[in-house]
Amino acid sequence: MKIRRKVRRVRMWTRARRSLLLAGVGVGVFVAVVLLLIWRGPWWVDGKYLSRTGLQDGSAALVTGFRTAIVQLAAVFGAGVALLFTGFNYRLSRRGQVTDRFTKALEHLGSEEMYGRMGGLLALEQIIEDAPDQSFHTVQVLNAFIRQRAPRAEGARASTTGRVAAARRAARQRTLKPRNHAALPPKPEADVQQAIALLVRSIQRGDISSAVVDLSGLHLAGAILTGADVWSHKGFYIPGIYRADLSLASFSGADLTGANLAHADLFGADLTGANLAEANLTGANLFTAKFIGANLAEARLDKASLAKTNFSRADLTGANIAGSDLTLTDFTEANLTEVNLAEVNVRYIHLDGAIGLTAEQRNCLEE
Template sequence: MHPARSAAWLIWQGPYKIDAAYLDEDELKKGSAALVTGLRTAVVAFAAALGAGIALLYTARTYRLTRRGQITDRFTKALERLDSDEVYVRIGGILALEQIVQDAPEQAATDAARVLGHFIRERTPKAAPPPNLDGPGNQPPSKPLPDEPAADIQAALTALTRTESRTHVDPREPLDLHELHLAGAQLTEADLTHADLRGATLTKANMGKAMLTRVDLRGATLTKTNLRGARLTGADLRGARLTGADLRGATLTKADLGGARLTDADLHGATLVKANMGKAMLTAANLRGATLVKTNLRGATLTRADLREATLTEAHLGEATLTKANLTGATLTKANLTGATLTKANLTGATLTKANLAETTLAEADLRGARLAEADMTRARLTEAHLGGAMLVQTHLTGATLTQADLRGATLTNANLHAADLSRAVGLTPTQAVSAHSSKYTKWPANVASSIRPATTEY
């Protein structure tokens, strides 16, 4: 039956069929048809609502198809522009794709982002390989590489790394920029989360306040790069070159900087909690006020590094080199400095409570006013060290060498000086010596040896 006839039949005859058991023919003949009329009205309203719903679904489907067609059309035109010889036309195509990335559905946005990524990789020169000073063929590239990206490359980088541009892009589609020459790139506040930048050159790039969470920067070159306030939580920077980089206030929590080169880098106030900096090169680096709680700096080179007021609680500095480093006012509570070299280091007012300084070299180090209570300084070498006013309460100095060390005003209460060499120590008084635990193997200056012999402990 035709739909229109079916609807008419339902409206006219439906009440008699549906409610036949409840209709009184005598009442109907008297003109009491209110029940029939009401049911007919309800059927009409239901039919109207059903029709409206079908029309709405059809309209929504039509809208989706139309929008999909519009996106396809915009996508096609943008691709045509990317192939132009004119840079301004290519930039127009990049901007068109950026709009698709930001407002199109997930698949279209991901496709647009993928196209922009390929555009960058196709037109950006490859990064020069790192110099091999020991091998042959250490020649500069035949063609000088640019100091900054071309205008269209920069536009594509900006389009892909805006925070709003990553909203609809599939998170499984990371930005791939590995081994590209991107020196001088402008990436301020860019979102490079999970980006692949292995071996990339970002010399003098501006990446201030950029989001670089879990980014892969292994072997990358970031010489004099601005990373001030950048977030590099969990980033992989193993073997990266960050000479002269600006990392002030940056967050590098749990970042891996193993073997990285940070000579002259500025890390003032940076957060490096639980970061791995094993064997990193930090010569003359500025780490003033930095937070390095539980950071691994084993075997790192920190010669002439500025660590004033830095927090290194429970940090691992075993076998690290801190020659002439400035650690004034630094906190090294429970830090592990076993076998470290701190020759001529400045530790004035530093806190090394319960720190492990066994077999550490502190020759000519300045430890005036330092707090070394309960520290382990077994066999430490403190020749000519300045310990004036230092707090050495219950400090373990078994077998330590303190020849010509300055101990004026130092507190040695209950310090363990078994087999320690204090011969020719400067400023040591009998009162100080008696307050410590010593043995017949302890070597005292001649002026106090006779005064403390009765108080010695046999081992």
């Protein structure tokens, strides 16, 4: 890291030297032109009124006025150049300060102590407030941090790299098999929770339409993402973002009240006991997802893929499921009071113990 800093400083110094050299040449040429105009300018412009051997009557005033005007124009031009140079130096200095702060924040994120990582996240948030143009880089760092710190969800396959690393660790420890993972935590650690919240805020603040953040396959049960809605930004992969990729992720017990997960990919996701009241899941892929005991009151599930989705004991009061695919969907003991079931595709659904169904709703499910 120190070597990189030195290389960066050398490059910045080299660029600064080139800029100073060009600036010096420009100033020299400018001064030469001004002196030449002061010396010969009056005769070039008003030569017919001036004598080449001596000054005629009133000629002195003409020469003095011309030279005074040249000096004033040169002063104005020089002041403008000085302001531009000052602004350039300010931007260069500020960029260097932001880079140094960013580097120090990254060092804190790699700390083994919780307070060190929390300090790094707070530093990143301050950097975004002072320099919004750094939002893109911050989102990339936060995504990598969360993927490194958050545990994998049950059922999510480990990557080949992860399996090889586990096998190598097991070999170094002279064990026959890699150790089993510890029990998954009921909620994210404090640094992971803070990173998730900062990730959403970073996307809301910056214009980073090319960012790709992927939290699929992570265990993020208990994460607090209340109102995580960035509807105007499309293509992001983060809870609360349009077209989110959360396949096989675990958000059991999470607070996602009012979250915007329209067209999200929640294939196989576990949202058992999650609070999704008034959440937007329009057009989402919820194939085999688990919403056991979840709160989906007033949620939008219209035109969603709900095939083999488990809504057992879920509260769907006032939810909109119009136009959704309900193939093999499980509504056992679910509360379906005032649920909009218009134009749903029904095949082999489970309604054992479901409450709140009216005759009209049953007709929709039988068509």
